[in-house]
């Protein structure tokens with residue numbers, strides 16, 4: 342596969358936390374970028390730096406509005422879809438049980454079916470470590486199975502992967518499925534770091550940590566994440582691609598709590614709510630193998646989980662400089 346330079350790219354969710362870094366990476370590589378986003382969790386201000394660029398266009402639209410999506414794709418000769426739009430909140434999907442079905446599975450169906458109809462050659466997808474469920478093997482490699490997710494968000498990511506590989510097989514669409522670790526870094530709008538910062542801003546003496554604090558996970562910096570996606574796209578010669586994207590090691594919730602306390606309110610004490618999970622559907626121990634990604638030549642600016650997290654805290658909105 343050649344690089345993204347000169348390619349016409351349809352980026353769903355490009356106004357979001359990770360999508361805005363993808364937008365920046367594509368614009369700087371001289372791709373022709375159309376961001377399609379309903380702004381449900383994304384922010385237009387993230388796209389401000391690109392609004393006047395000739396190779397950038399923003400379209401406010403919803404992937405569930407099939408007629409609008411179809412019209413936009415028909416009038417643009419797209420080479421590659423980068424599909425990043427989804428509900429970002431795993432816990433919320435447990436309360437609203439059709440949220441991930443609609444914003445994940447149906448939205449993915451709509452975009453791959455439109456890719457088929459419009460002869461779009463390639464699709465990239467932002468999947469997640471949650472598809473592994475509670476794995477017996479850690480670090481968990483891409484060929485681990487069976488895949489048994491424990492959240493509705495995870496179920497919808499796995500269903501989306503299945504839709505993409507089936508469409509790819511049946512209609513000859515190249516696919517790049519990336520299973521992200523927890524992503525941190527610039528333009529963060531959700532997740533554990535921001536939760537801790539916001540809680541400490543409200544109560545400077547005590548930080549409530551969900552669970553027992555021993556939950557530990559893989560992390561990756563957002564810029565490293567999008568660079569890895571584009572590196573693999575430019576180097577791979579395969580029509581089907583599946584990669585974990587992660588740094589080395591894990592970081593625990595209590596490590597993150599202590600680092601955020603040191604930065605935001607050093608006198609605060611931690612109060613754990615107890616139990617091994619942060620919330621129902623939370624995977625308490627994720628550790629993605631990043632061997633395949635490194636073997637493909639991906640270079641990370643933050644190689645270790647703890648370094649990505651530390652930087653994530655330093656650039657977190659609302660945290661003191």
Ligand SMILES: NC(=O)c1ccc[n+]([C@@H]2O[C@H](COP(=O)([O-])OP(=O)(O)OC[C@H]3O[C@@H](n4cnc5c(N)ncnc54)[C@H](O)[C@@H]3O)[C@@H](O)[C@H]2O)c1
Nearest residue numbers: 354356357358359379380381382383403404426427429524
């Ligand atoms: N943040 C993480 O740690 C992480 C980890 C694994 C996977 N992912 C995946 O990466 C992708 C991006 O996540 P993020 O953290 O940037 O979340 P985000 O909420 O910041 O971005 C999602 C974007 O999609 C848009 N969107 C949602 N539903 C839409 C719809 N129906 N039509 C059009 N636009 C819609 C939102 O407005 C938002 O801009 C998601 O697919 C997410 O599941 C994220």
